[in-house]
Amino acid sequence: MVDQLSLNYGDVAFRISQRSSKKITMKFRDYVSYMEVQHDEDPLYIFDEKFGEVAPSLLDDYSIPYLFQEDFFDVLDPDKRPSFRWLIIGPERSGASWHVDPALTSAWNTLLVGRKRWALYPPGRVPSGVTVHVNEEDGDINIETPTSLQWWLDIYPQLADHDKPLECTQLPGETIFVPSGWWHCVLNLETTVAITQNFVNNKNFEFVCLDMAPGHHHKGVCRAGFLAVENNFLRNLESDGFPKTSSLDNPDVPRKEKRLKGSGLGSKPFQFNGNWHAENALSPLHSKIQNENFSYDISFLSTFLEENRDHYNSVWSPSNSIGQREMREWLYKLWISKPAIRELIWKGAQIALDIDKWYARMIEVCTCHNLPPPLEDEKFPVGTGSNPVYLVSDYVIKLFAEGGLNSSIHSLGTELQFYHLLQHTNSSLKDHVPEVFASGLLSEENGFLKIFPWDGKGVPDVIANCKLIGDCMTDNFPFGIWSKKKIELADPGSIPCTKMWPYIVTKRCKGDIFANLRDTLSRDDALHLASFLGEQMRNLHLLPLPYFHNRNKLSVNNASTQVTSGDNNIPLDWELIVMALNRRTRDVQKRLSVWGDPIPRHLIEKADAYIPHDLTMLLDLTEDENGLYKVGVSPTWIHSDIMDDNIHMEPCQPIPCFEHSSCLGLAVNGELDAHETEGRLRKWQPTHIIDFSDLSIGDPLYDLIPIYLDVFRGDEVLFKQLLRSYRLPLSKASIRGAHSCKVPENEAKFKRLSYRAMCYCILHDENVLGAIFSLWKELRTASSWEEVEETVWGVLNNYQCSY
Numbered sequence: 042m043v044d045q046l047s048l049n050y051g052d053v054a055f056r057i058s059q060r061s062s063k064k065i066t067m068k069f070r071d072y073v074s075y076m077e078v079q080h081d082e083d084p085l086y087i088f089d090e091k092f093g094e095v096a097p098s099l100l101d102d103y104s105i106p107y108l109f110q111e112d113f114f115d116v117l118d119p120d121k122r123p124s125f126r127w128l129i130i131g132p133e134r135s136g137a138s139w140h141v142d143p144a145l146t147s148a149w150n151t152l153l154v155g156r157k158r159w160a161l162y163p164p165g166r167v168p169s170g171v172t173v174h175v176n177e178e179d180g181d182i183n184i185e186t187p188t189s190l191q192w193w194l195d196i197y198p199q200l201a202d203h204d205k206p207l208e209c210t211q212l213p214g215e216t217i218f219v220p221s222g223w224w225h226c227v228l229n230l231e232t233t234v235a236i237t238q239n240f241v242n243n244k245n246f247e248f249v250c251l252d253m254a255p256g257h258h259h260k261g262v263c264r265a266g267f268l269a270v271e272n273n274f275l276r277n278l279e280s281d282g283f284p285k286t287s288s289l290d291n292p293d294v295p296r297k298e299k300r301l302k303g304s305g306l307g308s309k310p311f312q313f314n315g316n317w318h319a320e321n322a323l324s325p326l327h328s329k330i331q332n333e334n335f336s337y338d339i340s341f342l343s344t345f346l347e348e349n350r351d352h353y354n355s356v357w358s359p360s361n362s363i364g365q366r367e368m369r370e371w372l373y374k375l376w377i378s379k380p381a382i383r384e385l386i387w388k389g390a391q392i393a394l395d396i397d398k399w400y401a402r403m404i405e406v407c408t409c410h411n412l413p414p415p416l417e418d419e420k421f422p423v424g425t426g427s428n429p430v431y432l433v434s435d436y437v438i439k440l441f442a443e444g445g446l447n448s449s450i451h452s453l454g455t456e457l458q459f460y461h462l463l464q465h466t467n468s469s470l471k472d473h474v475p476e477v478f479a480s481g482l483l484s485e486e487n488g489f490l491k492i493f494p495w496d497g498k499g500v501p502d503v504i505a506n507c508k509l510i511g512d513c514m515t516d517n518f519p520f521g522i523w524s525k526k527k528i529e530l531a532d533p534g535s536i537p538c539t540k541m542w543p544y545i546v547t548k549r550c551k552g553d554i555f556a557n558l559r560d561t562l563s564r565d566d567a568l569h570l571a572s573f574l575g576e577q578m579r580n581l582h583l584l585p586l587p588y589f590h591n592r593n594k595l596s597v598n599n600a601s602t603q604v605t606s607g608d609n610n611i612p613l614d615w616e617l618i619v620m621a622l623n624r625r626t627r628d629v630q631k632r633l634s635v636w637g638d639p640i641p642r643h644l645i646e647k648a649d650a651y652i653p654h655d656l657t658m659l660l661d662l663t664e665d666e667n668g669l670y671k672v673g674v675s676p677t678w679i680h681s682d683i684m685d686d687n688i689h690m691e692p693c694q695p696i697p698c699f700e701h702s703s704c705l706g707l708a709v710n711g712e713l714d715a716h717e718t719e720g721r722l723r724k725w726q727p728t729h730i731i732d733f734s735d736l737s738i739g740d741p742l743y744d745l746i747p748i749y750l751d752v753f754r755g756d757e758v759l760f761k762q763l764l765r766s767y768r769l770p771l772s773k774a775s776i777r778g779a780h781s782c783k784v785p786e787n788e789a790k791f792k793r794l795s796y797r798a799m800c801y802c803i804l805h806d807e808n809v810l811g812a813i814f815s816l817w818k819e820l821r822t823a824s825s826w827e828e829v830e831e832t833v834w835g836v837l838n839n840y841q842c843s844y
Contacts, residue, residue, distance in 0.1 A: 252361070582679075
C-alpha cells in the first residue's frame with residue numbers, strides 16, 4: 042500500500058509530526074525514502090490533518106464507520122471547525138506519546154497496514170512518567186511525556202501488574218475506539234498506515250463543553266483526577282462526598298502553573314510545593330479518594346467549575362480546539378439545527394456559557410419593557426460577538442459584558458452618545474443604523490434582578506458609588522467617547538459593582554446578515570454592497586466629533602502609553618490615538634506568537650523592526666511656518682468592527698446591474714463574465730450597519746481593514762469599488778491634484794498608505810494577520826513584511842480622491 046501511495050501521491054507534501062512546535066512538510070516520495078534508511082530512536086511520523094486538502098482524491102476512499110457517523114461539529118463550516126481527521130503513516134519505533142484527545146473528544150482509529158501497540162488508562166489516571174501542566178491564568182494544558190518507545194522500554198517493565206495499562210495490539214482492518222478523556226499512547230511495531238477521526242456526539246458533548254468552560258481546575262481534574270486538588274480540599278470531599286464550593290484556590294500557595302505528575306515507581310511520599318507539583322506517589326488520602334470516589338461523570342466534574350465564571354470576560358485557553366467566537370456559533374447552530382436534542386444542548390451551554398443566567402437577564406429586560414416572551418428558537422444568544430445578543434420578535438436585546446462593568450458601560454455610553462449626535466445631523470447614515478427602543482442597566486442583588494433605565498446622559502444613581510472612570514467631558518454624556526478613550530489608556534483597577542450589565546434594545550432589521558447570504562449573492566449584489574459600504578463609511582467619517590470642555594482631564598499618567606514623538610507637537614486627539622497604539626507595541630512578538638499559525642515564525646521575528654519606533658511617523662505629518670506639525674487627515678469616528686455579521690441586507694426585486702461596463706458581471710479576478718443574465722441581477726440590497734459597541738476615534742483607514750479582509754475576503758475589485766464610493770482622503774497625497782513634496786528616501790515608506798495599513802494590521806488587537814495569511818497562502822513563504830504589505834495593501838498607494 043505504501044508503494045501505491047508513493048506512486049499516486051509521491052509529489053504531495055504531507056505534514057510531519059515531531060517533538061517540536063515547528064511545523065514541517067515532506068513530499069511523500071522523500072518520506073518513503075527516509076523510512077527505508079532511517080534508524081532514529083524517535084522517527085519522523087506523518088500526522089496530517091490537511092490530507093484531504095492536499096490530496097483530495099484520498100477522500101474518495103474515506104468513509105466513517107457506521108458506529109461513529111454522528112458528529113456535532115458538522116454544523117460548522119469547514120474553515121471554522123477544529124481539525125478532526127488525520128492520515129497517519131510511520132515506520133517501526135514511531136508513534137504517539139501519552140495524551141488525552143483535544144477538547145475531551147472521542148476518537149476512532151482504523152489501521153490499514155502494519156501493527157500498532159496500544160496502551161490506555163481511564164480518565165484521571167496520569168500514566169507514570171507523565172506530567173500535566175495546567176496554566177492557572179488561561180487553563181492551557183501541556184503534557185510532558187517521554188516518547189512512546191522510551192515509555193515502553195524504560196517505564197513499562199517496572200510497573201506492578203495492578204499499575205499496568207489496558208493493552209492491545211491492533212492488526213490491519215481493526216478499529217480502536219478511544220472514549221472521551223482516556224489517556225493513550227501508541228507504538229508502531231512496523232511500518233503502518235492508519236486513519237483516525239475525532240468526533241462529538243450525544244455521549245461526550247457535555248464533556249467537550251466542560252473542557253471549553255473558563256477556568257483551570259476542572260481541566261486539571263478531568264485529566265489528572267485528584268492530583269489536581271489540594272489535600273485540605275480532599276478532606277472536605279472525603280467527609281461530604283462532593284465539594285461544598287467550586288473554589289479550590291489556596292491563598293497561601295501562590296502559583297501560575299500547576300504540575301501534576303503521574304504515579305512513580307518508588308515509595309517517596311506525596312507532597313505539594315509552591316508549583317503544586319505532585320511528587321512520585323499519591324498520598325494515602327489521595328489514593329483513597331482516587332480509588333473510591335473519582336468518577337468521570339459530568340455532574341461530578343462540573344462541581345470543579347469556578348462558581349463565578351464568566352465566559353465573556355475570561356482568557357481563552359490556547360489549547361482549546363476552537364476559538365470563543367466559533368464556540369458561540371457552534372452552540373447556536375446546534376440549537377437551531379437539532380431541536381430534538383435541545384435539552385442536551387442547553388445543558389452543555391450551561392456548562393460552557395452559563396446560559397441559564399444570561400437567559401434570566403434577557404427575560405427581565407423583556408418584562409420591564411413589555412416585550413413579548415421569546416419563542417423556543419429565540420432563547421439562545423445569536424452570533425459570534427463578545428456580548429450576548431438575543432433576537433426576540435421584532436427586537437434585538439444586547440447585554441454588555443465584555444471587559445467588565447467599566448468597559449461595558451463606556452461601550453453603551455458611547456453608543457448612545459453616537460446615536461444622539463446622529464439624530465441631530467443631516468447625515469443619511471441615520472437611515473442605515475437600527476432604531477434604539479430602550480436602554481439601561483440591569484443589576485443583580487441578593488439573587489434578584491432589577492432594571493434601571495438610562496439614556497446615556499448623567500450618572501445613574503445605581504452606579505454613583507462604583508469606582509468608574511467616567512468624566513463629564515462632554516455635555517451630558519459622562520461615559521461617552523472621550524471618557525472611553527481615557528479608560529483605554531489607564532488601568533481602571535478593581536470595580537466593586539460587578540453584578541451589573543448595561544443593555545440596549547433596538548428594532549430588529551428585516552432580512553438577514555451578510556454572513557448568511559455571502560454564498561447566494563450575485564456579483565452585482567456584491568458590487569452594490571461595496572458601494573454601500575463606501576458611502577456609509579464616508580458618512581460615518583464625516584460626522585463631527587463631540588466637543589470636550591476640559592482637555593487636561595484627558596491626561597493619562599501611565600509611562601507605558603507615552604508617545605515617542607521627539608519634538609513633534611501633534612494635536613491632542615492624535616496623541617491619544619498614538620498612545621493607544623503605543624500600548625500594543627509592547628511584546629508584539631509574544632502576542633503574534635500566541636496567535637501562531639498561519640502567521641510565519643520568521644516574519645514574527647521581524648515585526649519589531651518593521652514597525653516604526655516613533656509611531657507618529659504613521660500620521661502623514663507636515664510642518665507649518667510656525668514649526669507646528671499638522672496631520673494630513675483628521676481623526677474620525679470609526680466603527681472598528683464592520684464584518685460580515687454586522688451588515689444587514691434585505692431581499693429586493695431583481696433589477697438591472699451596474700450600467701457602467703467596467704462593473705458589468707465582474708468575476709473575482711476582475712475579468713468580464715457575461716454568461717448568465719441572472720448573475721447580473723440584484724436580488725439583495727444592503728440596508729443597515731449594526732453593532733456600534735466598539736465605536737472609537739482614530740485613523741479612518743482603520744475601518745477599511747476588517748471590510749477588506751473579512752467582508753470582501755481580499756477581493757481587490759470590491760475594495761476598489763468601495764474606494765470609488767468613499768471619496769475621502771486617507772492621506773494628503775491621496776487628494777487628487779495635491780502638491781507632492783520630495784521625501785527623503787529613508788522616510789518614503791512612512792508616506793505609503795500600504796505601510797500604514799500593514800502596521801495597523803500588526804498592531805491590531807484582533808488576529809487580522811491570521812486572516813491575511815489564510816487568504817493569501819502564498820505569503821506564508823514571504824521573506825519580508827514589505828512583500829506582504831505590497832501584495833495585500835498595495836492597491837491603496839494608487840488611491841486618489843477629489844475631496
